[in-house]
Each structure stands twice: as C-alpha cells, then as structure tokens.
Amino acid sequence: MTGSGAETATSAQSAYQKLLEELPRTGPGTRAGEMLRRYWHPVCLSANLKDIPIAVRMLSEDLVVFRDGKGRPGLLGLRCSHRLASLEYGQVREDGLMCSYHGWRYDTQGRCIDMPLEPRDSRLKEKIRHLWYPVEEWGGMIWTYMGPEKENPPPLAKIDVLARTDGEVKLVDGDIRNYNYLNWMENFADMGHAVVLHGLMIRDVPDELKPFNDDSIKNWMPLPLEFVETDYGMKTVSVLDTGDPEVKFVNTWSLAMPIHWRFSGIRSGFPPDFTDERQEGGGMIRIIDDTHFELIRYNLFRKGNFPGAFVVGLPPDLKGTAGKKPYDKRKYSGWEGVPALEDLVLQESQGEIPDRRLEHLGTSDRGVIMMRRIWHKAIEDVANGRDPKGVDRRPKEMLEVDTFHGHVKVDELKIGPENMPSSSDGRGLIRDKNGKLVFA
Ligand code: FES
Numbered sequence: 071m072t073g074s075g076a077e078t079a080t081s082a083q084s085a086y087q088k089l090l091e092e093l094p095r096t097g098p099g100t101r102a103g104e105m106l107r108r109y110w111h112p113v114c115l116s117a118n119l120k121d122i123p124i125a126v127r128m129l130s131e132d133l134v135v136f137r138d139g140k141g142r143p144g145l146l147g148l149r150c151s152h153r154l155a156s157l158e159y160g161q162v163r164e165d166g167l168m169c170s171y172h173g174w175r176y177d178t179q180g181r182c183i184d185m186p187l188e189p190r191d192s193r194l195k196e197k198i199r200h201l202w203y204p205v206e207e208w209g210g211m212i213w214t215y216m217g218p219e220k221e222n223p224p225p226l227a228k229i230d231v232l233a234r235t236d237g238e239v240k241l242v243d244g245d246i247r248n249y250n251y252l253n254w255m256e257n258f259a260d261m262g263h264a265v266v267l268h269g270l271m272i273r274d275v276p277d278e279l280k281p282f283n284d285d286s287i288k289n290w291m292p293l294p295l296e297f298v299e300t301d302y303g304m305k306t307v308s309v310l311d312t313g314d315p316e317v318k319f320v321n322t323w324s325l326a327m328p329i330h331w332r333f334s335g336i337r338s339g340f341p342p343d344f345t346d347e348r349q350e351g352g353g354m355i356r357i358i359d360d361t362h363f364e365l366i367r368y369n370l371f372r373k374g375n376f377p378g379a380f381v382v383g384l385p386p387d388l389k390g391t392a393g394k395k396p397y398d399k400r401k402y403s404g405w406e407g408v409p410a411l412e413d414l415v416l417q418e419s420q421g422e423i424p425d426r427r428l429e430h431l432g433t434s435d436r437g438v439i440m441m442r443r444i445w446h447k448a449i450e451d452v453a454n455g456r457d458p459k460g461v462d463r464r465p466k467e468m469l470e471v472d473t474f475h476g477h478v479k480v481d482e483l484k485i486g487p488e489n490m491p492s493s494s495d496g497r498g499l500i501r502d503k504n505g506k507l508v509f510a
C-alpha cells in the first residue's frame with residue numbers, strides 16, 4: 071500500500087514537472103503552442119501598418135504583415151517560397167505583395183498569382199500555396215488566428231475596453247521584453263507581490279484617508295485575496311475593511327486567456343490607497359517566441375475615469391539605472407519606486423524561462439496555481455480535440471472582463487464569476503474640486 075502511494079505521488083510529481091516544462095512553449099507542434107494557436111493574437115497596431123511590409127515574429131514563426139494596394143491586411147510567411155528572400159523587402163501591389171527578387175506575387179491568402187520569369191503557360195504557380203494566416207482589423211489592432219481552422223476561424227474575442235465607444239482608447243506598443251510571456255502573466259495572478267514589491271507594506275494610511283479607512287495595517291496582512299475562475303480565465307479579488315462596517319473596499323485584477331489582462335484602479339487598490347479613482351486599463355501580449363514578448367497596453371479615457379497621467383508605458387529614458395553606484399554590477403538599479411519597472415525587473419530576474427521545478431509555493435500562490443491549472447486544462451482540451459477556455463463560437467459584441475475597483479456596500483458585495491457593477495455608480499471616495507477626498 072505504502073509503495074503504491076509513493077508511486078502515485080511520484081507520478082503526480084513527474085506529471086507536474088512535465089507540465090512546468092511544456093507550459094512556456096509557444097512553437098508549432100508543442101502542446102502549449104497548439105493551445106495558444108486556438109486564440110486570436112495581436113500582430114501590430116493598425117496605425118503602424120502603412121504601405122511598407124513589416125517582419126513580425128509570432129508564436130516562434132517568422133512572418134510578414136502588410137496591406138495590399140486596396141488596404142486589406144495580410145499575414146504571410148516571411149521567406150518567399152521561391153528562393154527564400156525576405157518579403158519584408160517586398161513591394162505592395164494592388165492585389166497582394168510582390169517579392170522584390172524575382173517578382174513572385176502573393177495574395178493575402180498565400181496564393182501565388184504571378185511568376186513573371188516563368189513561361190506564360192507554366193502551371194508552377196498553381197502548385198504554390200505560401201504560408202498565410204487569416205487576419206482581422208478591429209479595435210485599433212491587426213489580429214491573427216494561427217490555428218487549424220484558418221479558412222473558418224472562431225470569432226475574434228472583442229475585449230471590452232477596445233470595443234467601447236463611450237471614450238477614447240489609447241494604445242501603446244513597442245515594449246519588448248526578453249523573457250517568457252508567462253513570467254508576466256503569472257505576475258498578474260500573484261497580486262500578493264504588490265504589497266511588498268511596490269512598497270506599500272511599509273506605508274501608513276495618510277491622515278486624509280483615516281476617516282474613511284481602518285488605520286491598522288495589521289488588519290490587512292496577509293492580504294485577503296480571493297481567486298475566482300471565470301469563463302474567460304480568472305480574476306483576483308481583494309475585499310478590504312474600511313472605517314465603515316457597512317462598506318468594503320473591493321478591487322479586481324483579471325486575466326483573459328491566454329494573453330489579456332485588465333485592471334481598474336489608477337492606484338494599486340491596496341492599503342492605503344483606498345480611493346475610487348477608477349481607471350479602465352489593461353493590455354495584451356504579443357508572444358514573439360519562448361523568450362520574447364511585446365507588451366501592448368491600453369487605457370480608456372472617459373468621464374468618470376481618473377484623468378491622471380497616462381500611465382500605460384514606461385518613459386523611454388527610464389532604463390532602471392538611475393543613481394547607479396560605480397561598484398553596482400547589477401543590470402538594473404534605482405528601479406524601486408516605479409511600479410511598472412519594479413514588475414519588469416523582478417520578472418526578468420526569474421530567468422528567460424524560469425526553472426519552476428525549483429520553486430516552493432505557499433498559500434499566497436493560490437492564484438499562480440489556479441492559473442497553471444487553467445493553462446493545463448486548456449492544453450489537455452486542445453490535445454483532446456475540444457475548444458479551450460475562452461474560445462466562444464458565438465459572435466459577441468464585446469467580451470466583458472471584470473475590473474471592479476472601489477467602495478461597495480456589504481449587502482451588494484459579490485465575489486464570484488459574475489462581473490461587479492461599474493464603480494461609477496453609487497457612492498465612492500473621490501476628490502472634490504479642491505482636491506480634497508470626500509465620500510460621496
Ligand atoms: S526569392 Fe522571391 S521571387 Fe525569387
């Protein structure tokens with residue numbers, strides 16, 4: 071009996087280790103890469119795709135994105151099917167993209183429509199089908215689906231902020247990181263880090279907030295975090311006491327499979343920043359390959375949202391080297407105090423592809439564990455011919471992703487998969503016209 075129990079433990083352990091090794095993979099033919107190929111992925115901002123083709127690496131495949139002469143976007147294999155010249159140097163034509171070397175011309179579905187150096191009656195072009203993927207242009211982005219249903223892909227999931235028409239959406243791209251995308255996604259399922267890494271643990275409640283909030287820091291540690299699985303992925307919900315027993319302060323951070331994240335507070339939502347200064351922001355990852363990704367961040371600017379600094383990206387001159395001491399050999403220093411940079415420095419420090427077998431997880435890692443379970447289930451579903459979580463074949467106007475942030479009455483509090491109502495309704499802690507915090 072003991073022996074078989076030990077064997078079961080060993081096989082569960084080795085199954086988990088196998089999962090940890092396969093999780094970060096992105097290429098074709100890998101189990102995780104096949105799972106990723108069931109979703110739509112961002113290729114580039116619409117505004118950046120003009121009359122010049124752009125080489126783009128996606129899910130470990132080298133591709134080229136372009137617009138034909140009619141403005142229709144297309145995504146093709148980077149290297150020409152003839153003698154492998156890069157189509158990044160191709161010429162845009164009315165009906166497709168022409169390789170500059172010998173003139174082979176492709177339409178947006180990879181059909182070769184001209185071979186000017188071949189005899190007029192040659193049928194060679196009928197035998198060529200160049201690598202292509204379907205694209206859609208929506209929400210200020212070019213998107214692609216790289217899975218097996220190229221001719222008839224499932225509908226694009228229209229992430230809510232990008233689908234909104236009641237404000238102005240700003241998108242910022244170009245932040246390329248040199249490590250695996252899961253380092254970023256797991257950071258978002260691991261909200262406990264915010265209190266330590268972002269330095270709030272050591273701060274006290276400012277006097278101006280004391281009338282509204284419990285001023286005893288010990289009541290907030292460890293953080294009361296709930297992790298909730300949803301149709302689109304998962305979310306983390308924190309419910310904190312305030313100075314009023316009838317009112318709680320609630321914040322959520324959500325992940326939509328497999329590359330989207332959403333948040334809702336201009337501030338962290340952790341003590342002592344209990345304000346209702348709402349932000350509707352988030353972003354998505356363009357997965358380049360196993361050890362590179364691009365962050366594409368967005369924010370919705372509208373009435374009721376905090377009109378503060380545009381905090382979707384890092385200033386280009388911010389390299390994490392401020393005040394570097396001459397004997398400091400670390401790549402980054404002086405990054406403490408800039409929350410976005412704090413996350414990136416620590417994620418990178420985990421390794422290009424962290425060896426997760428060496429981890430020791432605790433109870434505060436429940437979100438990370440939930441996320442890995444969700445990813446594992448998605449991989450298994452795809453391997454067994456099923457749609458993974460978040461692939462919805464019914465076209466929808468909008469995929470709503472919960473991002474509640476603010477004060478809520480105890481009897482209206484819901485912690486479950488359903489979305490909380492927007493914190494623009496009802497009472498909240500906001501600044502009056504003199505900048506004073508008022509609960510109104
Ligand atoms: S290499 Fe492209 S046409 Fe010859």
Ligand SMILES: [Fe+2]
Nearest residue numbers: 263264268413
């Ligand atoms: Fe963080």
